[in-house]
Amino acid sequence: MSDSDNPSPDGPPAGRSPADTIEVEPAADPVAQEQAVIDVLYRRLDDLRAERVELRDRYISRSDNTPGGRVERDLAYANHAAAVVALNAAEDRLCFGRIDRTDGESMHIGRMGIFDDEGDHRQLLMDWRAPSARPFYVATAANPLGLRRRRYITTRRRRVESANDEYLDLTDPQALAAARASGSGPAGEAELLAALRAPRTGRMSDIVATIQAEQDRIIRTELAGILVVQGGPGTGKTAVALHRAAYLLYNHREQLQQRGVLIIGPNRTFLTYIGQVLPALGENAVVLSTIGDLFPGVSAQAIEDPDTSRVKGRTAMTTVIANAVLHRQALPRTPIAVPFDGAPQSRLVLDGAILTPARDRAWASRRPHNQARPVFLRRVIDGLVRQVAARLGTGPDGQSLATPDDLDAIRQDLMEHDGLRVALRDLWPALTAPRLLADLLGSASRLEFAAESLSPRDRALLLRADDPAAWTAADVPLLDEAAELLGTLPASTTAADADDRYAAEVLDLLGANDDLDPEDVGLHSMVGMVNAQTLSRLHEEVADWTSTAERAAADREWTFGHVIVDEAQELSAMAWRMVMRRCPMRSMTLVGDLAQTSDPAGALSWSRMLRPYVRGRFQVEELTVNYRTPAEIMTVAEPVLMAIDPNLTAPRSVREAGIRPTHRRVASADLAAQVVDLVREEDDEPGTIAVLVPRARYAAVAEAVEQARTGAPGTASANAQPSLFETIDPAPDLRRHVVVLTVMQAKGLEFDSVIVADPAGIIAESGRGLSDLYVALTRTTQRLTVVHTGELPSVLARLREPAA
Numbered sequence: 001m002s003d004s005d006n007p008s009p010d011g012p013p014a015g016r017s018p019a020d021t022i023e024v025e026p027a028a029d030p031v032a033q034e035q036a037v038i039d040v041l042y043r044r045l046d047d048l049r050a051e052r053v054e055l056r057d058r059y060i061s062r063s064d065n066t067p068g069g070r071v072e073r074d075l076a077y078a079n080h081a082a083a084v085v086a087l088n089a090a091e092d093r094l095c096f097g098r099i100d101r102t103d104g105e106s107m108h109i110g111r112m113g114i115f116d117d118e119g120d121h122r123q124l125l126m127d128w129r130a131p132s133a134r135p136f137y138v139a140t141a142a143n144p145l146g147l148r149r150r151r152y153i154t155t156r157r158r159r160v161e162s163a164n165d166e167y168l169d170l171t172d173p174q175a176l177a178a179a180r181a182s183g184s185g186p187a188g189e190a191e192l193l194a195a196l197r198a199p200r201t202g203r204m205s206d207i208v209a210t211i212q213a214e215q216d217r218i219i220r221t222e223l224a225g226i227l228v229v230q231g232g233p234g235t236g237k238t239a240v241a242l243h244r245a246a247y248l249l250y251n252h253r254e255q256l257q258q259r260g261v262l263i264i265g266p267n268r269t270f271l272t273y274i275g276q277v278l279p280a281l282g283e284n285a286v287v288l289s290t291i292g293d294l295f296p297g298v299s300a301q302a303i304e305d306p307d308t309s310r311v312k313g314r315t316a317m318t319t320v321i322a323n324a325v326l327h328r329q330a331l332p333r334t335p336i337a338v339p340f341d342g343a344p345q346s347r348l349v350l351d352g353a354i355l356t357p358a359r360d361r362a363w364a365s366r367r368p369h370n371q372a373r374p375v376f377l378r379r380v381i382d383g384l385v386r387q388v389a390a391r392l393g394t395g396p397d398g399q400s401l402a403t404p405d406d407l408d409a410i411r412q413d414l415m416e417h418d419g420l421r422v423a424l425r426d427l428w429p430a431l432t433a434p435r436l437l438a439d440l441l442g443s444a445s446r447l448e449f450a451a452e453s454l455s456p457r458d459r460a461l462l463l464r465a466d467d468p469a470a471w472t473a474a475d476v477p478l479l480d481e482a483a484e485l486l487g488t489l490p491a492s493t494t495a496a497d498a499d500d501r502y503a504a505e506v507l508d509l510l511g512a513n514d515d516l517d518p519e520d521v522g523l524h525s526m527v528g529m530v531n532a533q534t535l536s537r538l539h540e541e542v543a544d545w546t547s548t549a550e551r552a553a554a555d556r557e558w559t560f561g562h563v564i565v566d567e568a569q570e571l572s573a574m575a576w577r578m579v580m581r582r583c584p585m586r587s588m589t590l591v592g593d594l595a596q597t598s599d600p601a602g603a604l605s606w607s608r609m610l611r612p613y614v615r616g617r618f619q620v621e622e623l624t625v626n627y628r629t630p631a632e633i634m635t636v637a638e639p640v641l642m643a644i645d646p647n648l649t650a651p652r653s654v655r656e657a658g659i660r661p662t663h664r665r666v667a668s669a670d671l672a673a674q675v676v677d678l679v680r681e682e683d684d685e686p687g688t689i690a691v692l693v694p695r696a697r698y699a700a701v702a703e704a705v706e707q708a709r710t711g712a713p714g715t716a717s718a719n720a721q722p723s724l725f726e727t728i729d730p731a732p733d734l735r736r737h738v739v740v741l742t743v744m745q746a747k748g749l750e751f752d753s754v755i756v757a758d759p760a761g762i763i764a765e766s767g768r769g770l771s772d773l774y775v776a777l778t779r780t781t782q783r784l785t786v787v788h789t790g791e792l793p794s795v796l797a798r799l800r801e802p803a804a
């Protein structure tokens with residue numbers, strides 16, 4: 001090898017051991033050496049991009065203008081455009097490492113695979129996700145996996161800034177000497193610490209260059225099955241989940257590109273925060289969603305009362321929703337008479353003799369409500385045809401005297417009769433899920449029927465007198481449950497006039513065969529989950545030229561190749577039912593921390609939550625190192641964790657910040673002003689500052705901070721206008737230097753400095769207040785200040801202890 005084993009061109013670095021007897025190869029400057037490689041790689045990247053741009057642009061206008069030609073053009077265009085996006089994404093830190101094997105081979109590791117375009121098309125750069133790149137992340141001196149040396153290359157734009165070596169095969173005398181000479185520490189420690197100490201920007205970045213061995217193992221776990229990643233705050237669960245998505249898309253491209261990967265996060269702010277990681281890794285076949293946005297056409301923005309959330313999250317709601325559907329299929333207590341000239345006594349009578357067998361037949365079809373409706377209607381019409389035909393009398397054999405032509409004519413008259421259509425409209429109404437749920441939550445009597453098994457208090461919590469269609473995230477799994485039982489409406493039917501138009505269409509369809517084998521309609525069976533086979537057949541027919549992500553996001557029945565749930569502890573039992581429907585193959589990665597559960601309907605045990613779906617068949621991996629929160633702050637947070645559950649262990653911080661967390665006691669009325677002072681004191685520090693408050697303090701603190709920062713006059717008490725901050729900002733801009741958030745909003749996020757205002761208020765505000773406080777304390781990468789109005793809560797006593 002021509003490479004040097006001496007990392008410094010200028011002589012031995014500080015800490016070098018005494019002179020060795022073994023001769024070390026003369027030095028070449030590793031930075032210059034790597035710069036030469038990096039130059040070649042970027043030239044190749046530029047060429048590849050230029051080729052793809054040309055191909056893409058060629059397809060903008062090219063088509064033979066036939067439908068097939070247009071589809072071909074759109075596909076080719078999308079393909080080249082995606083390649084350009086991926087090549088652009090590879091620009092930043094294209095190459096970040098190199099491995100030298102004991103057999104003399106060496107390879108550079110980076111964001112994508114790049115091959116020489118000449119000669120034997122040698123591989124110039126290996127994608128970090130390729131199996132052969134794995135030793136870069138996991139080889140150790142104890143288990144070098146065939147590596148002699150690992151080199152960490154840091155670049156800024158296209159310039160190499162450093163190239164640090166770590167020697168692994170210490171049985172090789174020369175490597176041993178070089179290792180001693182370099183004084184190399186644990187794998188990539190300098191690069192890792194530099195990444196962790198860098199000021200935050202309000203957007204998460206990828207960690208491809210510094211993935212740690214315990215994280216790498218999780219990222220590369222096989223696709224099938226459910227993998228639960230449990231880990232305390234800052235252990236890299238989100239980072240691992242996102243890199244796993246990229247890894248799976250790379251290694252199972254065909255399967256996952258078609259079906260897509262769904263990533264569920266706790267709120268939209270969090271999704272914005274993580275939103276650029278996957279594109280930066282060159283991956284786009286991913287749908288990011290909250291639970292509240294997972295039902296197409298509904299955007300759940302209203303805030304739910306925690307007690308109501310708890311009720312809505314319980315599986316008892318499946319019965320409530322099923323009962324609500326049954327309620328809409330209930331038959332009238334007294335017969336309905338519809339004036340109709342040709343009938344006996346000039347009226348049709350819709351009574352039990354006609355309606356009960358019709359309903360039984362519809363139920364026996366085992367179709368979802370909307371698909372069972374034509375079955376019901378057809379039987380009703382059959383009964384009415386017989387009722388009208390009775391007027392024509394019976395022969396001596398007791399048989400009707402009506403001829404087939406008579407019967408057809410009667411049927412036709414019935415189908416065209418407006419009065420009958422109106423009467424039938426409400427008997428087994430065509431329903432959308434939002435209609436069903438809004439009607440249910442808005443009516444005490446409907447709830448009385450459907451939620452009979454709940455306590456009167458829980459029923460009262462469900463009743464929403466104001467706007468029943470102001471959806472909350474807790475409603476969305478209920479909508480999904482309802483949609484399963486209702487089935488779809490015909491495509492031409494809009495929600496507004498669903499009843500009228502559908503009734504007319506159904507009457508047109510009366511001749512159609514309604515005796516389908518129940519197996520064929522298993523897709524929406526009243527009980528059980530989506531039938532994956534049926535769905536995949538359905539999906540194959542879907543035109544292929546829109547992106548997977550777009551199609552998947554718009555289709556409630558879409559099933560994904562893999563589903564990742566972040567902050568998975570927050571999902572209720574009902575939410576899990578919805579998520580499981582999206583992934584019948586049960587290929588999932590669930591990351592979370594049971595100690596951070598805030599949602600009153602959230603999980604306290606992974607096995608209890610998953611047992612209904614996979615029994616014991618899921619794998620749990622644990623992450624134990626906290627990359628975010630400095631040791632000084634974890635010392636303060638630890639008693640809070642102990643108070644949540646003494647059996648839990650806090651993750652071990654990878655570093656100290658060298659800054660002591662502090663606290664300040666203030667008068668309650670001064671809290672907002674004091675927070676403003678604190679923010680001012682830190683204003684010149686780089687990075688981001690977050691003020692985390694209980695909901696009740698949000699308006700006052702957010703307004704005071706905004707006023708201090710912009711100089712704009714407050715809008716609250718001064719001029720008696722309602723405050724701008726009365727409602728919590730649903731889309732705070734995390735790229736601002738200072739941001740005020742509730743703890744719920746701060747889930748999963750991090751900041752250089754965190755000011756926790758009114759910790760006692762945070763504890764008192766929810767049944768899981770200690771978990772919320774634990775979340776709040778662990779959001780910082782550098783500094784923590786706690787501002788309290790009364791005594792410091794006892795769980796924070798360590799803030800009072802003098803510096804060790």
Ligand SMILES: Nc1ncnc2c1ncn2[C@@H]1O[C@H](COP(=O)(O)OP(=O)(O)OP(=O)(O)O)[C@@H](O)[C@H]1O
Nearest residue numbers: 207210211212233234235236237238239627628748
């Ligand atoms: N291997 C790594 N290299 C560099 N940075 C890392 C690494 N692992 C984690 N980090 C950083 O540590 C921080 C915490 O990671 P992440 O947000 O994924 O943790 P988490 O376990 O999801 O935390 P929480 O549960 O508190 O939300 C992030 O800034 C992430 O980029």
